[in-house]
Amino acid sequence: MTTPQEELLPGTRRALLHRVAVAQSEGRAPSLVAAVVRGGRVVWEGSRTSVDGHGPDGDVQYRIGSITKTFTAVLVMRLRDEGLIDLADPLEKHLPGTGVGEATVAGLLAHTGGLAAESPGPWWERTPGSLRPELADVLGERPVPHPGGRRFHYSNPGYTLLGALVEAVRGVSWEEALRREVLEPLGLDRTSAHPRMPHAGGWAVHPWADAMLPEPLEDLGRMAPAGQLWSTTRDLARFAVFLANGDDRVLSAATVREMRAPAAPSEAPDLAAGSGYGLGLQLQHQDGRLLFGHSGSLPGFLANLTISLADDVAAVALANCTSGLLLGSLGADLVRIVAEAEPRIPEPWKPLQHVEPAVLELVGQWYWGTYGFALRWTADGLLSLAPLARAGRQSRFEPNGDGTWTGLEGYYAGELLTPVRRPDGTVSHLDLGSFVFTRQPYDDETVVPGGVDPEGWRGIG
The missing domain is CATH 3.40.710.10 (DD-peptidase/beta-lactamase superfamily)
Incomplete structure (x- = not known):
């Protein structure tokens, strides 16, 4: 023993x-x-x-x-x-x-x-x-x-x-x-x-x-x-x-x-x-x-x-x-x-017990302006938002039971993450404490505060 x-x-x-x-x-x-x-x-x-x-x-x-x-x-x-x-x-x-x-x-x-x-x-x-x-x-x-x-x-x-x-x-x-x-x-x-x-x-x-x-x-x-x-x-x-x-x-x-x-x-x-x-x-x-x-x-x-x-x-x-x-x-x-x-040995990875399509639709790549972020849904039932490249704001979010999520730490602690849906029920964008996260940088199909220039992206010439 x-x-x-x-x-x-x-x-x-x-x-x-x-x-x-x-x-x-x-x-x-x-x-x-x-x-x-x-x-x-x-x-x-x-x-x-x-x-x-x-x-x-x-x-x-x-x-x-x-x-x-x-x-x-x-x-x-x-x-x-x-x-x-x-x-x-x-x-x-x-x-x-x-x-x-x-x-x-x-x-x-x-x-x-x-x-x-x-x-x-x-x-x-x-x-x-x-x-x-x-x-x-x-x-x-x-x-x-x-x-x-x-x-x-x-x-x-x-x-x-x-x-x-x-x-x-x-x-x-x-x-x-x-x-x-x-x-x-x-x-x-x-x-x-x-x-x-x-x-x-x-x-x-x-x-x-x-x-x-x-x-x-x-x-x-x-x-x-x-x-x-x-x-x-x-x-x-x-x-x-x-x-x-x-x-x-x-x-x-x-x-x-x-x-x-x-x-x-x-x-x-x-x-x-x-x-x-x-x-x-x-x-x-x-x-x-x-x-x-x-x-x-x-x-x-x-x-x-x-x-x-x-x-x-x-x-x-x-x-x-x-x-x-x-x-x-x-x-x-x-x-x-x-x-x-003796570094800590991680717990074995485990999948989610139940997959909810409405939450699964939220995960993936999002942009706050031109900053790229990844939103993941983890086995503990939380959403995790983290920058794709350089250091930036990140937080985990717990569900509120009404489709919204509340930040647990960092800059977004206590802030509300709300998926905004189109009339057909699909997700248009994420509203995080008034910040708009879109699927593409300044997505012209999304209502972005301040608007998006109608001529779109361009080069020097």
Whole structure:
């Protein structure tokens, strides 16, 4: 009988262990534990340690810091899916009296609400949450340094407000809502607001000496929805599978796909080149692949969750040091090692179950002006529009049941694709958000906005 770790080739397993060992050694981390997920389960685990009296494995808790924000975002999206809130709602509609009520729910999720990055007063990550018992203590006297919706500005108080929003709508604590609505359905029984044995201790490593100092493990109180949680690599591996595929007990596949879509302005100056932010998820283009997930840090701990949907690979890395390790780079490298050494084997091609003549009539070559596109009907029941030559706008479309189709991604996300038919029922052209797609470039038999010159195509003479 084989074990999950034997499903990766020996060379791949060694490359993963080598990368983790180098990160722990050069980053001088007291301990580092990592896991790789493929096919919906853990296929590799590795760890390196020098202190704490235990060999860390996938069941040892570490504090995960801002990965907590993704859990909070899931709770908020559940409220939206149930019709209890709208992402465009101003906070004031559901949580009055904060003084920052003009910020929208979506703006808080994407860090575009204009709120300050940190809570005023003593360093909140190293002091008891009892110092900030009310939202006013979290927000301070200057809670909105930027105009809402104008720029990405990472905000811990913003996620505190989202946690308070969950409490106001649900009528229970953030922790109780999280346990009941997310942790229990997904089987994350080693994820909790407070540490449970076995767990790692938090350490600061001296920058100029190989010496360590214990870090305080504070209860963040009101700030908990921004960074309180403890978890394990095995629990976060299950969470990664959920973020990739959805789970109807928590959120649908369509909603987690929405969370992964860029929501912060593309010119966001606070984001590194090639990166962005969705609704509770960090996004990054690296090594030619799109990665999503979240990083986390609190004094004594670093955490990272990185997922590549196209490669069907996710990586989790947890360490118990305040600084020194670049876990984002480590996570991306673990994904890359598996993706390059063992490329994903495609699912077998399968034909459509049922062929509808009205849809089959739509496929083939179309032109938007002089740009050539191919429209294909795939076995998953979607239409796929892609340029024939150079890079250009492309999207998949899902049927609406009335002959129209709605775009799922890219420029055409949410836009309506409508086949326009002649009196005899044949397809004249496609209307895509007012753009006319014809069978021939500027087809003179089709009504093209602006008209088509009656003399037609010509040369120089």
